[in-house]
Amino acid sequence: MENVKPEPSSKLRHLNKLRWLTLATVFLMLILLPFIHLYQTYEAAHAYDLLTPTEKAISDAMESLTSPFVKEPEELSAIKGTTWSGTLFGLKISDPLAVLGQIFASMSLYWSFILTALIPLLATLLFGRFYCGWICPATLIYELNDNLAAWLRKAGLPVSRRKLDRRIKYVVLGVGLALSVYFGAVLFGSIYPPAIIGREIYYAIALGGFGAGAVFFLLTLLFDLMVSRRGFCRYVCPGGALYSLLGRYRLFRIKRNVKSCNDCAKCNVVCQFGLDPLQDNFGMECNNCTACIAACPTDALGFTINVQDSAYQGPGHLGHQYKKEQEGA
Amino acid sequence: MKRRRFLQYLASSGFASLVAGGGVKAANTPSLRYLRPPGAHDEKKFLSKCIRCGKCGESCPNRAIKFFSTENGIVSLDTPFIIPREQACILCMKCGDICPTGAIPKIDYKANAIMKSVHMGRARVDVNLCLSFQGKTCGVCYRACPLPDIAIRVGMLEQPHVLENCVGCGLCERSCIQIPQAIKVIPNHTRVS
Structure with missing residues (x-):
């Protein structure tokens, strides 16, 4: 009985943390932008003395937060909107x-609107x-x-x-x-x-x-x-x-490397979309969240460039079932 | 098979109730007097173009643009509107700049372009309420108008007269010192011509 348990070392497993960082950044931006809007309206009204204490606090906070980056609050209009439709430095991006x-x-x-969905598309x-x-x-x-x-x-x-x-x-x-x-x-x-x-x-x-x-x-x-x-x-x-x-027919998709898979099924448990990485069944629904890659104890999951998922590759080579089959054959 | 039948039933009944309920609710509430952002197309075209992203409100420096909940029918859900008595449009044209869909077209920040393309409504003076018509010289609406002598002019005792070029920004209604206001913007999309 071999007791080799190599520590998972693939760099891809950090992608899930990066993903959480991206999600949190987007969410924080959605909270920050309305405050910036409020700050801009306060500045446009030229009425700092008339603000209530709460409004003053918002104005001060936003001023100290943004003053290192912009000279005029007007310039903050470069980033507006939400993920549904947003403006990034003059570039309009909309949801398909x-x-x-x-x-x-x-x-x-209306082509000038349709083209805003080109990058997401x-x-x-x-x-x-x-x-x-x-x-x-x-x-x-x-x-x-x-x-x-x-x-x-x-x-x-x-x-x-x-x-x-x-x-x-x-x-x-x-x-x-x-x-x-x-x-x-x-x-x-x-x-x-x-x-x-x-x-x-x-x-x-x-x-x-x-x-x-x-x-x-x-x-x-x-x-x-x-x-x-x-x-x-x-x-x-x-x-x-x-x-x-x-x-x-996406190009980048997650693929199971059958040689290092041990059939532990952690990927199936962790997949919130209820997909079946263990049987190479990702399909159209996979959102490339990489949670399965992060959960895999043997680094059996990684990315591949292919327009189709591979067919079922059989049980993982490190698992019991495969060994039994080998001994039987 | 049973589940599929159930799902089909669910989908079709949901569709039917949406069409039935929504069709009734789709009509705008006539008692609600609101303006669309400056330069917006007529109501039907505006509703079909607006994707409810809310960026017009986010770019409005005067915080004039607010958003409907369900009070104006589900078709108007989350679309922008302006109640001029609460906060009127200052015709800065920033909403048109940022609108991605063309529901609010881009209009130059110039008096001629604004007069040509902005038709939010037309102000109307109620002579029974207006102080100037009661012999108390006021003229506040004339002073608030961004297009004085083009959209509104004053006669004797500062009595206001709205002209053809009024774009309906509502700054006169916002500034009127009478309660209820003696000058009101009648929105173009609800006006019976």
């Missing part, structure tokens, strides 16, 4: 779902649903919610992990597009969690209260807790459906 919804709602092609063609795992501000809350679900489970409360049909979200996408045509309005913005999060944070900070979207988002959190693990992302989210379709 927003563009698709607008095309259907207005039944016209190309990135999605290359990396699949990476937006869902790496940028989406709702993902941060959904993953924390999933940790909460694990605690509730430990405390003995029933947390359901039902499996539904993955194709529901394509129905949601199709029905949403049909309703957009019917109403002549982009309705996705109201049920798409990242759009809701960006908006509601702005409402709460700058306009002094949450809107209708916050209620909807709380319902999706409850749905995740009580019906299915990460259920909204997996089964309902129209953006996830669009990204899954676009990422069908």
